[in-house]
Amino acid sequence: MTQDEMKRAAAAEALKYVEDNSIIGVGTGSTANHFIDLLAESRIPLKGTVASSVKTAERLKSHGIKVMELNQTGPLDLYVDGADESDAQLNLIKGGGGALTREKIVAAASDVFVCIADESKLVEVMGEFPLPVEVIPMAQSYVAREMIKLGGTPDLRHGYTTDNGNIILDVSGLKITNPVELESKINQITGVVTVGLFAARPADVLILGTPGGAKVVKAS
Numbered sequence: 001m002t003q004d005e006m007k008r009a010a011a012a013e014a015l016k017y018v019e020d021n022s023i024i025g026v027g028t029g030s031t032a033n034h035f036i037d038l039l040a041e042s043r044i045p046l047k048g049t050v051a052s053s054v055k056t057a058e059r060l061k062s063h064g065i066k067v068m069e070l071n072q073t074g075p076l077d078l079y080v081d082g083a084d085e086s087d088a089q090l091n092l093i094k095g096g097g098g099a100l101t102r103e104k105i106v107a108a109a110s111d112v113f114v115c116i117a118d119e120s121k122l123v124e125v126m127g128e129f130p131l132p133v134e135v136i137p138m139a140q141s142y143v144a145r146e147m148i149k150l151g152g153t154p155d156l157r158h159g160y161t162t163d164n165g166n167i168i169l170d171v172s173g174l175k176i177t178n179p180v181e182l183e184s185k186i187n188q189i190t191g192v193v194t195v196g197l198f199a200a201r202p203a204d205v206l207i208l209g210t211p212g213g214a215k216v217v218k219a220s
């Protein structure tokens with residue numbers, strides 16, 4: 001099975017969590033794209049969806065799936081999204097596709113967060129994948145210096161602007177042994193909009209695509 005087929009297998013398994021006539025949040029990225037396509041094929045009746053990015057909203061609409069504003073919906077029943085890394089407690093690094101801020105908002109507003117990924121995303125200690133941090137543009141240098149103090153090496157994502165008009169610093173070299181503490185520390189740096197660590201609100205379920213099919217992982 002290719003990595004892409006494993007992503008699709010995880011996305012297919014996530015359909016089991018979608019209830020008829022619910023409102024669900026939909027994430028961003030190649031794995032979430034498989035979920036969107038399979039959701040459309042499934043013809044599960046929905047009240048609507050909330051998208052975590054402009055790209056996701058466009059893909060949902062291209063399938064004729066209703067997209068709503070989060071301010072119109074109240075709490076969401078379910079959020080389905082991919083990740084760049086997960087540890088065994090289902091803390092995540094997200095934001096490789098730049099959608100971390102809206103993803104974190106939609107995840108926070110959802111009752112259940114199902115994360116879908118291929119098996120390579122499950123790691124012992126997070127940090128091999130550079131941690132994305134969305135930053136207000138004028139704070140770029142200040143936040144970069146603060147990241148160095150935390151032991152990281154920040155790199156500007158060149159030529160990239162988020163859906164919210166901000167920049168992204170990708171911070172490498174961090175060994176994330178205490179994700180809750182690090183998320184809180186980075187959140188407190190002035191100029192940081194969002195850090196792509198999802199530890200205060202980790203996933204509830206992780207579905208991993210493996211060569212043998214989809215495997216459901218609960219936090220250990």
Ligand SMILES: O=C[C@H](O)[C@H](O)[C@H](O)COP(=O)(O)O
Nearest residue numbers: 029030031082095096097099
């Ligand atoms: O901003 C993007 C998201 O956090 C994605 O969920 C993450 O980058 C994983 O993407 P993919 O499913 O393409 O591996």
